[in-house]
Amino acid sequence: MLEINDLIFRWPGQTDATLNIPKLEVAAGERVFLHGPSGSGKSTLLGLLSGVNKPESGSIRLLDKDLAQLSDAARDKFRADHIGTIFQNFNLLPYLSPIENVTLGCHFSRSRTERVKASGKTLTQQGEQLLQQLGLDPSIMARSVAQLSIGQQQRVAAARAFIGQPELIIADEPTSALDADNRNAFIELLFKEASQYGATILFVSHDSSLAAMFDKYLSLSDINEVAQCS
Numbered sequence: 001m002l003e004i005n006d007l008i009f010r011w012p013g014q015t016d017a018t019l020n021i022p023k024l025e026v027a028a029g030e031r032v033f034l035h036g037p038s039g040s041g042k043s044t045l046l047g048l049l050s051g052v053n054k055p056e057s058g059s060i061r062l063l064d065k066d067l068a069q070l071s072d073a074a075r076d077k078f079r080a081d082h083i084g085t086i087f088q089n090f091n092l093l094p095y096l097s098p099i100e101n102v103t104l105g106c107h108f109s110r111s112r113t114e115r116v117k118a119s120g121k122t123l124t125q126q127g128e129q130l131l132q133q134l135g136l137d138p139s140i141m142a143r144s145v146a147q148l149s150i151g152q153q154q155r156v157a158a159a160r161a162f163i164g165q166p167e168l169i170i171a172d173e174p175t176s177a178l179d180a181d182n183r184n185a186f187i188e189l190l191f192k193e194a195s196q197y198g199a200t201i202l203f204v205s206h207d208s209s210l211a212a213m214f215d216k217y218l219s220l221s222d223i224n225e226v227a228q229c230s
């Protein structure tokens with residue numbers, strides 16, 4: 001589902017490349033753990049995979065589309081349709097309710113909205129079901145997201161990523177604020193949700209103790225030739 005070939009990325013104004021990845025492959029449905037120390041380029045790589053940044057050279061094929069060949073608008077649409085992201089700080093909108101935050105995941109994607117409707121549910125019904133599957137008590141639905149605990153906010157962020165069944169779920173250090181038991185439980189929940197429709201998970205963290213839970217372990221220092229030299 002994902003194939004990177006000869007990828008080079010350099011931030012504007014910098015002489016050295018941040019990423020030089022000759023090859024990276026991820027199969028559909030795989031649960032991948034991407035490890036790398038701070039500053040090694042994890043967020044830069046996620047920005048490229050989600051089409052926010054463009055490579056200087058090389059190809060990033062996601063679901064058989066080369067992201068570098070798409071226009072900016074087409075990359076934005078591709079991201080909204082096919083990628084659900086759980087951010088490190090969750091990026092929830094505090095003036096919206098939990099359910100409104102979740103359904104937001106569909107507001108920029110007609111295909112994700114249609115997938116929900118094809119299941120016979122409204123966006124709100126699907127959002128509520130996801131929140132319950134992710135272990136959130138219905139009583140919190142009426143609260144503002146600002147009144148939720150970190151663990152509850154994390155589940156809202158996960159439901160927003162999963163709604164409409166995007167093929168790739170990117171999780172960028174989403175467990176760094178949790179203790180070990182809650183971290184593992186949250187990852188198990190992600191896996192359970194992903195296995196319902198065969199989503200691929202790319203989970204990024206500097207905490208390598210989590211790696212054993214995943215199908216595949218990728219070390220950015222191993223796949224990035226820039227990191228090997230520095």
Ligand SMILES: Nc1ncnc2c1ncn2[C@@H]1O[C@H](COP(=O)(O)OP(=O)(O)OP(=O)(O)O)[C@@H](O)[C@H]1O
Pocket residue numbers: 011012018036037038039040041042043044045206
């Ligand atoms: N917008 C930017 N402009 C210029 N350089 C940047 C920019 N964003 C990141 N960098 C540089 O790219 C390199 C990789 O940064 P990146 O944020 O991808 O690392 P990371 O592995 O995600 O780190 P962390 O775990 O601390 O979040 C760093 O040297 C950083 O200074």
